[in-house]
Amino acid sequence: MPETSLSNRTIDVYIRRYNPERDARPRWQRFTLAVARGMTVLDGLHRIREEQDPTVVFRYSCRMSVCGSCAMLINGRPALACNTQIADVASERLTLAPLPNFDIIKDLVPDLAPLFQKHRAVQPYIQRADMEEVEKPTGEFYQSPKELERYLQFAYCIKCGSCMAGCPTLAADPEYPGPMPLAQAYRYSADSRDSGFDERKVQAGASHGVFRCHYAGECSNVCPKGVDPARALQLMKRELVLDYLRLRRKRCPASVLRVPGEARRNPDVPAPPPYTV
Amino acid sequence: MRETKYWIWHLAAGVLILFLLGLHMAIMHLDSLFGAWGLNPSGGEAIAWNNVVARSRMAAMIVVYIALLGAALYHGFYGLRTIVFELGIGPALQKAVTVGLWTAGLCLFVLGAIAAIAAGRL
Numbered sequence: 001m002p003e004t005s006l007s008n009r010t011i012d013v014y015i016r017r018y019n020p021e022r023d024a025r026p027r028w029q030r031f032t033l034a035v036a037r038g039m040t041v042l043d044g045l046h047r048i049r050e051e052q053d054p055t056v057v058f059r060y061s062c063r064m065s066v067c068g069s070c071a072m073l074i075n076g077r078p079a080l081a082c083n084t085q086i087a088d089v090a091s092e093r094l095t096l097a098p099l100p101n102f103d104i105i106k107d108l109v110p111d112l113a114p115l116f117q118k119h120r121a122v123q124p125y126i127q128r129a130d131m132e133e134v135e136k137p138t139g140e141f142y143q144s145p146k147e148l149e150r151y152l153q154f155a156y157c158i159k160c161g162s163c164m165a166g167c168p169t170l171a172a173d174p175e176y177p178g179p180m181p182l183a184q185a186y187r188y189s190a191d192s193r194d195s196g197f198d199e200r201k202v203q204a205g206a207s208h209g210v211f212r213c214h215y216a217g218e219c220s221n222v223c224p225k226g227v228d229p230a231r232a233l234q235l236m237k238r239e240l241v242l243d244y245l246r247l248r249r250k251r252c253p254a255s256v257l258r259v260p261g262e263a264r265r266n267p268d269v270p271a272p273p274p275y276t277v
Numbered sequence: 278m279r280e281t282k283y284w285i286w287h288l289a290a291g292v293l294i295l296f297l298l299g300l301h302m303a304i305m306h307l308d309s310l311f312g313a314w315g316l317n318p319s320g321g322e323a324i325a326w327n328n329v330v331a332r333s334r335m336a337a338m339i340v341v342y343i344a345l346l347g348a349a350l351y352h353g354f355y356g357l358r359t360i361v362f363e364l365g366i367g368p369a370l371q372k373a374v375t376v377g378l379w380t381a382g383l384c385l386f387v388l389g390a391i392a393a394i395a396a397g398r399l
Contacts (some may be wrong), residue, residue, distance in 0.1 A: 138363065163327055172363045172364070172365075173362070173363040173364075174367050189287060201278075207280055207371055209280060211280050211281070211283075211284045237284070241284070243281075244282060245285070
């Protein structure tokens with residue numbers, strides 16, 4: 001569908017340009033952009049690259065707030081470029097910069113490798129004694145809706161790095177894992193199918209771990225998916241304290257729910273239609 | 278686990294400070310109320326010399342002063358350690374800072390505790 005112009009309005013877009021191989025320091029470059037109804041920041045960047053400067057570099061993939069690739073600093077606030085409409089954030093001037101607290105690869109592309117290294121360090125996966133069942137499942141691990149609620153919102157994290165960019169502790173202490181990895185440490189520790197808390201608490205409770213969080217809450221404020229990492233960190237603190245005081249309830253990881261082998265279809269229930277693909 | 282332990286004690290010290298500092302402030306500023314409890318035996322201002330000496334001789338107040346000193350020192354030095362750690366120092370320097378702060382804190386605590394006990398003999 002063709003874009004409909006709002007009012008033939010143009011805005012100034014300031015993009016922070018930086019090529020570490022050539023530039024001594026980042027600089028701002030101004031572009032003029034005609035804003036159309038529904039135009040997202042990502043659309044605007046594509047328009048600038050197609051019509052004004054093909055050398056502007058930015059990262060994107062899904063264009064629908066699922067992959068988290070296009071997170072950047074939009075008018076000084078971490079957000080997804082694909083999920084932010086220009087009309088909502090700028091009337092005359094739009095500034096775009098790479099996420100802070102990361103090195104810059106080029107222009108608007110931050111180096112997210114430290115984020116993923118820290119994420120990997122908290123062992124963000126289900127750990128169980130019966131890993132054979134995980135690798136070659138014979139059934140499903142039973143989990144009640146109540147157990148699911150304990151971690152569900154933290155599972156919506158798309159690892160875009162917005163929370164890491166908004167974290168004041170991470171800005172001061174590069175050793176601090178940051179909100180995303182620590183929230184994921186809690187997400188898996190709270191999962192009733194998991195028994196890996198004892199491994200994760202070493203990382204989460206380290207000298208640069210979860211206790212360095214000042215509870216500024218900016219991570220939750222900027223999350224484009226509505227996740228509340230600050231809450232996860234406080235819950236992780238509680239788990240660590242209860243574990244230290246030996247008050248943390250030990251639980252066996254969820255058992256396997258096997259499919260009944262002798263089940264017969266109720267004759268009153270019609271059979272499903274045949275597969276079409 | 279050490280960080281968890283330090284943090285728990287930090288919280289406990291905070292709660293203790295809240296209570297003991299509240300008590301201290303009440304004694305200092307609500308002297309008309311607490312004077313009746315024998316905390317201002319000479320009457321008048323809570324900071325009058327005779328009242329200060331009288332309180333310093335009470336075993337319960339000596340315990341309160343020493344507990345408040347310990348809690349405040351621990352709480353404050355933990356906060357200072359946190360600030361220093363956020364400068365991104367390495368593990369060896371972290372250990373040195375921790376040992377240094379423990380040493381300084383214990384020295385100040387011993388000094389303050391001796392002063393509080395000595396004041397009981399005034």
